[in-house]
Amino acid sequence: MKLYGFSRSSAAFRVRIGLNLKGLQWEGININLPEGDQFGDQYRGINPQGRVPTLIDGDTVLYQSMAILEYLDEIQPQPPILPSDPAARARVRGLANVIACDIHPLNNLAVLKFLSNQIGAKKDDVNVTWYQHWVYEGFAAIEAHLKEDSVAGMFSHGDVPGLMDICIVPQVFNAQRYQCDLEPYPLLMSIFENCMLLDAFDNAQPSKQTD
Ligand SMILES: N[C@@H](CCC(=O)N[C@@H](CS)C(=O)NCC(=O)O)C(=O)O
Numbered sequence: 001m002k003l004y005g006f007s008r009s010s011a012a013f014r015v016r017i018g019l020n021l022k023g024l025q026w027e028g029i030n031i032n033l034p035e036g037d038q039f040g041d042q043y044r045g046i047n048p049q050g051r052v053p054t055l056i057d058g059d060t061v062l063y064q065s066m067a068i069l070e071y072l073d074e075i076q077p078q079p080p081i082l083p084s085d086p087a088a089r090a091r092v093r094g095l096a097n098v099i100a101c102d103i104h105p106l107n108n109l110a111v112l113k114f115l116s117n118q119i120g121a122k123k124d125d126v127n128v129t130w131y132q133h134w135v136y137e138g139f140a141a142i143e144a145h146l147k148e149d150s151v152a153g154m155f156s157h158g159d160v161p162g163l164m165d166i167c168i169v170p171q172v173f174n175a176q177r178y179q180c181d182l183e184p185y186p187l188l189m190s191i192f193e194n195c196m197l198l199d200a201f202d203n204a205q206p207s208k209q210t211d
Contacts, residue, residue: 001026002056004046006033007209008177010104010170011065012053016204017166018069022076030211033109051110066100069163081162092157092164095145099167103138107131107174127178135175139185142168146187154194161195169195173206 003019003026005012019026031037031052038050047054047063055062055071062068073081082089105111107130115121115130146152156164172192175182182189195201202208 002029003027004029004031004043004054004056005052005209006031007206007211008174009033009052010174011051011108013170013173013204013206014065014166015053015055015068015072016209017169017201018072018081020200020204021079021081021161021166022072024072024076028209030209032211066096066163069166073163079160081166083157083162088151088157091149091151092162095142095156095164096167098138098142099171103134103171106134107178131178132180135171135178135180136184138171139175139182139188143185143188146191152187152191154191156191161198161201165191165195165201168192169201169204 001019001024003012003015005015005028007030016026016028031043033052037043038047038052044050046056046061049063051063053063053065053068055068057071057075062071069081082092112126112131115126116123121130146156151157153159155161156168168188168191172182172189196205
């Protein structure tokens, strides 16, 4: 498999973790986002949206990290990243979507650049007020769920890492990069730390990528 991604892209980071957890062989292809590689004709020919990740599996071209992760879980069911019980699956998907739908899209590079360049927002308003607000709001909701739900264990759903944990780790890396105060989220941070003890997560982190 080939993964078009970028070291600091949290959506690509999710897929790197998924591939590693599943023990799949993959080759990374770097799309340098700050330099605008995603907008070049060559990459747009592969992914018209001009975003990473894109996963190539033979003749199959896949977009959107959450869809890619579910694809990986279907073609390589062991170890599962979603529980088998429908209600439990919905819980994990719901928690994961707090990050994938309600934090990450508001804070991704295209949005931050639009706020600065098109709306004229000041750097601190974008990188501190805006960025941190969405992290704090989403993380507070996740922390409340983790506190209430007896199913949270070493990871967000029991003692096996899954889809929610795959979303937590890259989002925490980003939050740290934007100097968010993560002390109010001890349960979320303990899950982050447990994940980072695993090679699948550790080897997927930005500093361990070739770019
Ligand atoms: N919902 C998409 C988000 C993809 C996305 O926004 N990727 C970012 C990097 S994390 C990107 O490629 N940004 C390019 C840009 O903002 O120009 C997914 O989960 O794959």
